[in-house]
Amino acid sequence: MTKAILKLENLSKTFGDGDTTVQVLKNISYTVKRGEFAAIVGPSGSGKSTLLSIIGALLTPSTGKVMIDEEDISGYSSTQLTSVRLNRIGFIFQAANLIPYLTVKEQLLLVHDIGRKRKTDTRAIELLEHLGLSHRLKNYPDKLSGGEKQRVAIARAFMNDPDMILADEPTASLDSARGKKVVEMIAKEVKSRNKAALMVTHDERVLHLCDRVLYIEDGRIMEK
Amino acid sequence: MFLAFKELRHSKVRYTLIALIMTAVLFLVFFISGLANGLGFGDSAAIKNLQAEHVVVNKEAEDAIVGSSLSDQQVKRIDRKLDGEFSPLSVTMMSSIKKTGKEEVDVTYFSVDTDSYPEMEVAEGKNISELEEDEVIADESMQRDGFKMNDVVVDQNTGKELIIAGFSKDQMYSNIPVVYTDLGTGVHESRGQDTTYNAILYSGSYEELDGFDTLTIDEAVEGIPGYTETQGSLKMIVVFLFIISAFVSSVFFYVITIHKQNQLGVLKAIGATTGYIVKSIMIQVSLLTAIGLVVSGGFVYGMTQVIPEDMPFRLTPVLLAGTAGLFLLLNLLGALLSVRQVAKTDALEAIGRVE
Numbered sequence: 001m002t003k004a005i006l007k008l009e010n011l012s013k014t015f016g017d018g019d020t021t022v023q024v025l026k027n028i029s030y031t032v033k034r035g036e037f038a039a040i041v042g043p044s045g046s047g048k049s050t051l052l053s054i055i056g057a058l059l060t061p062s063t064g065k066v067m068i069d070e071e072d073i074s075g076y077s078s079t080q081l082t083s084v085r086l087n088r089i090g091f092i093f094q095a096a097n098l099i100p101y102l103t104v105k106e107q108l109l110l111v112h113d114i115g116r117k118r119k120t121d122t123r124a125i126e127l128l129e130h131l132g133l134s135h136r137l138k139n140y141p142d143k144l145s146g147g148e149k150q151r152v153a154i155a156r157a158f159m160n161d162p163d164m165i166l167a168d169e170p171t172a173s174l175d176s177a178r179g180k181k182v183v184e185m186i187a188k189e190v191k192s193r194n195k196a197a198l199m200v201t202h203d204e205r206v207l208h209l210c211d212r213v214l215y216i217e218d219g220r221i222m223e224k
Numbered sequence: 225m226f227l228a229f230k231e232l233r234h235s236k237v238r239y240t241l242i243a244l245i246m247t248a249v250l251f252l253v254f255f256i257s258g259l260a261n262g263l264g265f266g267d268s269a270a271i272k273n274l275q276a277e278h279v280v281v282n283k284e285a286e287d288a289i290v291g292s293s294l295s296d297q298q299v300k301r302i303d304r305k306l307d308g309e310f311s312p313l314s315v316t317m318m319s320s321i322k323k324t325g326k327e328e329v330d331v332t333y334f335s336v337d338t339d340s341y342p343e344m345e346v347a348e349g350k351n352i353s354e355l356e357e358d359e360v361i362a363d364e365s366m367q368r369d370g371f372k373m374n375d376v377v378v379d380q381n382t383g384k385e386l387i388i389a390g391f392s393k394d395q396m397y398s399n400i401p402v403v404y405t406d407l408g409t410g411v412h413e414s415r416g417q418d419t420t421y422n423a424i425l426y427s428g429s430y431e432e433l434d435g436f437d438t439l440t441i442d443e444a445v446e447g448i449p450g451y452t453e454t455q456g457s458l459k460m461i462v463v464f465l466f467i468i469s470a471f472v473s474s475v476f477f478y479v480i481t482i483h484k485q486n487q488l489g490v491l492k493a494i495g496a497t498t499g500y501i502v503k504s505i506m507i508q509v510s511l512l513t514a515i516g517l518v519v520s521g522g523f524v525y526g527m528t529q530v531i532p533e534d535m536p537f538r539l540t541p542v543l544l545a546g547t548a549g550l551f552l553l554l555n556l557l558g559a560l561l562s563v564r565q566v567a568k569t570d571a572l573e574a575i576g577r578v579e
Binding site: 053056058059079082083085086087091093097099100101102106109110111113114115119140156160 | 226227230231233234235486487490491492493494495496497500571572574
């Protein structure tokens with residue numbers, strides 16, 4: 001329970017734009033442990049999405065370290081980052097971002113296909129049942145409600161048995177009741193499967209479901 | 225494989241339409257290739273199948289056998305310079321033969337020296353060396369006009385009676401069947417001129433002859449009046465069809481790829497490599513092209529069963545396979561445009577955006 005899954009050490013990110021450079025993240029250090037569900041909130045332009053992109057192995061930091069399960073990924077090449085995303089991280093995006101031509105079950109099997117693993121139905125069905133979607137296995141995304149789509153996205157994020165779940169405003173396209181339900185489900189899955197999770201959100205109403213809340217402003221992080 | 229097939233299955237209409245366009249263009253490509261080949265064949269088969277390596281014509285002929293004329297004296301002069309066997313050739317066009325009770329049929333006579341001209345490919349009956357006086361070997365295609373072995377026919381120019389002693393394979397000139405006969409038959413003397421020949425045929429090393437041109441068989445084919453012009457324009461049509469079809473399929477896949485940019489970002493964010501996505505596109509391109517090839521191949525085959533037999537259409541397996549291979553290659557090359565787009569797609573597209 002005490003082992004740190006995610007550890008950030010003196011993380012900074014600067015974007016160069018010709019002569020002017022913008023420092024988006026300033027000297028961030030932070031740790032998330034297994035079984036912990038943390039939220040990051042902050043006004044737009046505060047660097048939330050950049051932080052999530054760096055933790056999610058989509059961007060590399062300018063300076064500092066990103067340790068996922070004691071592996072420093074800050075200097076990785078893009079191929080290595082792709083493999084980190086595939087094997088260690090589960091993403092939940094703002095809009096569910098499901099592939100329109102795959103059925104609910106196939107959305108999950110796709111993760112195994114990309115990872116060149118044998119496609120086994122059992123794990124996909126177990127995950128979907130757990131999220132209350134067993135009657136939707138053969139439906140395409142256009143037949144699902146917003147909440148259902150986001151639940152499929154949650155199941156997809158857990159499919160590759162990642163160390164860490166990253167959620168990018170998962171409630172943005174949902175009404176408050178559905179949004180709360182979705183965050184509850186993320187919390188439940190994180191606890192029952194003993195993963196670490198980090199959620200970027202605007203939505204103050206779901207913060208009570210998180211173990212810790214971090215505020216980010218002007219690229220600096222503070223805990224409340 | 226997974227993505228490629230699921231997508232094809234889901235967007236049936238879209239991909240059926242593109243497969244239909246490919247089928248239609250391919251059908252046209254096959255058809256015109258077959259026509260070009262058939263016309264070229266009918267025009268030149270008899271020259272291609274001359275049993276010799278070189279053809280000697282006079283300078284004024286500009287490589288056209290029918291435009292050349294050699295006198296007896298010239299033939300003797302050439303004979304002295306060449307080692308081994310050679311045969312003069314006399315081509316008599318605008319001739320026709322008639323069998324009692326049947327209609328006239330246009331033919332072209334190829335008169336050779338049957339003692340020295342090598343054996344040729346015959347479908348039935350006698351070969352060159354076995355020909356006796358007034359016996360001829362006609363092209364197999366004349367069987368369709370009702371000519372049979374041992375038929376007695378009359379040459380309409382000279383009134384001579386000839387006997388069909390054999391049928392040859394693939395002997396057409398200017399899309400008219402060729403009849404092989406011995407120079408002694410005299411059908412080439414119809415116009416009352418001195419004994420003249422069109423060319424000397426021989427095999428062996430290339431000889432530079434003063435005052436004459438020595439052609440290879442390929443050069444002699446190119447020299448047939450109108451041959452390169454016909455083939456050139458048909459080939460141009462085929463080349464353009466290839467380019468158009470490659471463009472249509474490239475642009476189709478390019479637009480679809482741009483359309484899917486957001487999805488591709490998501491795929492990359494959840495760990496798909498560019499290679500994984502590219503493989504899926506390549507499988508789709510290959511599959512649709514293959515379907516187009518099979519369906520249009522089927523149509524072309526069906527069409528060859530219904531078109532009249534004397535229509536100059538000829539699609540050999542080699543031509544069919546070559547066309548198909550080139551078509552697939554061009555489509556895959558065109559797909560590289562989409563590959564570039566996939567490689568440029570950033571996984572970051574997936575973050576921080578609402579659909």
